[in-house]
Structure formats: structure tokens, C-alpha cells
Amino acid sequence: MITVDLRSDTVTKPTPEMLAAMMSAKVGDDVFGEDETVAALEAKAAAMFGMEAGIFCPSGTMTNQIAIKCFTQPLDELIADQTAHVYRYEGGGIAFNSGVSTRLLNGDRGRITAEMIAPEINAENIHFPNTSLVVLENTVNKGGGSCYTLADIAPIADLCRDKGLKLHLDGARIFNALANTRDKAVDYGKYFNGVSVCLSKGLGAPIGSVLLADAATIKYARRIRKVLGGGMRQAGFLAAAGIYALDNHVDRLQIDHAHAHILAEELGKLNWVISVMPADTNIVLFDTVEPADYIIKKLNEKGIQCMSTGPNRIRFVLHLDVHPEQVEYTVSVLKGL
Numbered sequence: 001m002i003t004v005d006l007r008s009d010t011v012t013k014p015t016p017e018m019l020a021a022m023m024s025a026k027v028g029d030d031v032f033g034e035d036e037t038v039a040a041l042e043a044k045a046a047a048m049f050g051m052e053a054g055i056f057c058p059s060g061t062m063t064n065q066i067a068i069k070c071f072t073q074p075l076d077e078l079i080a081d082q083t084a085h086v087y088r089y090e091g092g093g094i095a096f097n098s099g100v101s102t103r104l105l106n107g108d109r110g111r112i113t114a115e116m117i118a119p120e121i122n123a124e125n126i127h128f129p130n131t132s133l134v135v136l137e138n139t140v141n142k143g144g145g146s147c148y149t150l151a152d153i154a155p156i157a158d159l160c161r162d163k164g165l166k167l168h169l170d171g172a173r174i175f176n177a178l179a180n181t182r183d184k185a186v187d188y189g190k191y192f193n194g195v196s197v198c199l200s201k202g203l204g205a206p207i208g209s210v211l212l213a214d215a216a217t218i219k220y221a222r223r224i225r226k227v228l229g230g231g232m233r234q235a236g237f238l239a240a241a242g243i244y245a246l247d248n249h250v251d252r253l254q255i256d257h258a259h260a261h262i263l264a265e266e267l268g269k270l271n272w273v274i275s276v277m278p279a280d281t282n283i284v285l286f287d288t289v290e291p292a293d294y295i296i297k298k299l300n301e302k303g304i305q306c307m308s309t310g311p312n313r314i315r316f317v318l319h320l321d322v323h324p325e326q327v328e329y330t331v332s333v334l335k336g337l
């Protein structure tokens with residue numbers, strides 16, 4: 001039986017070529033600053049996004065949490081959309097790691113605007129937490145892979161600069177956004193104080209994210225990473241996978257997006273599907289008449305794995321281990337369900 005794993009773009013396994021790159025990496029003790037492959041990855045990613053420096057971390061949760069710690073003081077408040085990964089899926093880390101409260105907005109599929117943010121910035125008053133940070137996500141996971149363009153982001157960056165707020169990007173899937181919007185990665189450095197990029201999502205590396213910022217922020221970030229237990233030794237074996245992914249797995253994201261389109265179009269024709277969100281990137285969210293768990297069980301029986309994101313909502317995520325024949329198979333199963 002054909003099997004298809006549409007649960008997440010984190011389920012990918014390193015390709016033979018990626019494994020070869022990992023095995024031949026030059027490594028050293030990165031806590032001593034002696035791993036040249038880690039340094040190369042950090043410099044490469046920073047240059048790509050027009051940032052001064054970078055830090056390699058085990059996860060996107062850690063890069064986001066370090067960024068929040070770098071850009072806030074305890075008793076501060078950050079602003080994010082109510083779907084934000086930093087708020088929903090990082091275990092309450094904002095409060096635990098940084099002692100910061102969160103002001104949530106109701107964006108359009110997770111996308112917020114300067115007009116929405118402006119009235120939520122607290123005035124100077126001892127009753128109010130000090131608003132110091134805005135966090136955007138691009139693409140928005142819970143928005144079904146919805147994207148901001150840099151034109152959308154520019155007014156938010158202007159507002160933040162004007163009000164003395166920092167602006168951080170949770171760019172777990174930033175390359176998916178770039179493939180869709182055609183904006184240039186290098187321009188991101190002009191708008192954001194911090195950018196987190198996941199290597200372990202659509203890019204297909206087994207582990208790792210990088211946080212990009214100015215040199216002083218990254219210097220402090222190294223201190224925070226150490227405190228969190230994220231100082232890694234011969235991490236160049238992992239960084240090599242990241243470098244390989246940046247060199248070889250960015251352009252192919254278009255394939256995942258095309259596959260998402262095919263599935264979304266097919267789902268739109270089915271009478272047991274109530275609605276399908278636009279499949280802008282590699283995620284397809286759709287609502288079902290029957291409970292999601294019931295549909296998922298039926299799909300599991302046919303070898304298709306996926307997850308629910310609500311009682312009647314199912315998520316398909318496309319990635320580099322889903323090939324055209326598996327997409328075709330999925331379409332045939334959906335039609336026959």
C-alpha cells in the first residue's frame with residue numbers, strides 16, 4: 001500500500017545527498033566557538049536575510065524564545081495574532097522564559113496590520129505593562145500557510161520604529177512565503193530586528209533553526225542559548241544539513257505549493273468538505289461535515305496520515321517526502337471516500 005504522511009513538514013528524513021554533506025562536515029566545539037560549519041551556516045543565513053549575525057539553535061521554539069528574551073524586559077508585553085505559534089505552541093514560554101505578557105489580536109488568517117496594532121500599544125502608565133515587541137509569523141501556520149508581503153510588513157515596521165518597539169519574525173516557513181510573494185529574503189533585514197528561520201520544516205534538515213539579528217543581539221542570544229541548555233558541541237554535522245538545505249531545497253518548495261493546490265482543488269469538489277482555505281503555500285486547511293477524527297481514521301486506513309486543527313478541521317502539509325505519485329494516490333482516495 002502507498003503511504004502518505006501529510007501530518008507536518010517536520011517528518012522529512014535527510015536525503016542521501018544531505019547525509020553525505022553532514023558526514024563530511026568539518027567540526028569543532030561550537031561552545032568554544034570552534035565549529036567552522038556552524039559559523040558558516042550562521043554567516044550564510046544572516047547574509048541571505050540582510051542581517052549582521054546569526055545563531056544556530058536546536059529548534060524554532062528556542063530561536064523564538066531567545067528573540068523574545070533579547071527584545072523584552074520582565075513586565076513587558078508583546079503583541080501577536082491569537083494564532084501565533086509563539087503563544088499557542090511554545091508551552092507558555094513567553095511568560096516562563098521572559099516574564100512577559102501577551103496581547104492577542106484577531107488578524108485575517110493570522111495576519112495583523114499596523115491599524116490593528118497601534119491602539120493596543122500601551123501608553124506610559126504604571127498600571128500597564130510596557131509594550132516592547134511585535135511578533136509576526138510568515139507564513140502563518142494556523143492561517144493555513146497565509147503570507148505577508150513586505151508591502152504588508154512595511155507599515156508595521158514603520159509603526160514599531162516610531163513607537164520604539166522591536167519587531168520579530170517567526171519565519172519557520174519564511175522560504176514558503178518568499179516563494180509565494182516573490183519578495184527578496186535580503187530585504188527582510190531592513191524591516192525586522194530578529195528573524196527566526198527553521199531548517200527542519202520544508203527545507204528538510206533533521207534539526208535546527210537560526211536566529212538572525214544585529215551582532216550585539218546575537219552576542220546576548222549566545223548567553224541566553226547557553227542558559228537554556230542549547231549550547232551544542234560538534235554541531236557542524238547538523239549545520240551542514242542546514243547549509244545543504246539552503247543550497248538545494250529552497251527552489252523546490254514550489255513543488256510542494258503546486259501539490260497543495262492540487263489537493264485543495266480536489267477537496268473543493270467533495271460533498272463531505274464544507275470549505276477549503278486558499279492553499280497559498282504548502283498547507284491545506286479544510287472543514288468537514290463529519291468530525292475530523294472520523295475522516296482522519298478513514299484516511300489512516302488507506303495509508304494517509306494527517307492531523308486535525310479543530311473538531312471539524314483537517315490539515316494537510318506538503319513537503320519534500322511527498323512525491324507526485326503520492327499526491328495522485330491521495331486525490332484518488334479523497335474521491336472515493
Ligand SMILES: *Cc1c(COP(=O)(O)O)cnc(C)c1O
Binds near residue numbers: 198
Ligand atoms: C514549527 C514552528 C516553529 C518552531 O518549532 P520547533 O518544533 O520548535 O522547531 C515556530 N513557529 C512556527 C510557525 C512553526 O510552525
